[in-house]
Amino acid sequence: MTTSSAYTADLVAAQVQAFLTERTKRTWEPDTDLFAAGGVSSMFAMELVVHLESEFDIVISGPDLALDNFRTVKSMAELVVRLREAEQ
Incomplete structure (x- = not known):
């Protein structure tokens, strides 16, 4: 688990990109549609x-489970930041 209490979109995006690179053996641009590109x-x-x-x-539940929230590294980072801010 990331221990920083300040989750920025850049921090989250970097972590998501690292996870995706590890799992898919490819690097991904933040705006690449991972599903359309056949990556996931x-x-x-x-x-x-x-x-x-x-x-x-x-x-992550309800409407936040929409596939659009997981299409790109950027959209996942925005989702995480939004959900973290809502908890504060």
Whole structure:
């Protein structure tokens, strides 16, 4: 789990990119549609949910589970920052 209490979009994006690179053996631009590029599947999206929840101590549920929140590194970073800010 990331221990910093200040989650910036850049910090989250860097961590998500590292996770994706490790899992897919590819590097991803922050705005690349991971699903359209064939980089990840809808099954892998669930792994992303679990990873983001455990890494950033958030709960992703309801409308936040929309696939659009997981299409890009940027959208995942924005989701994490928004959910972290909502908890404060």
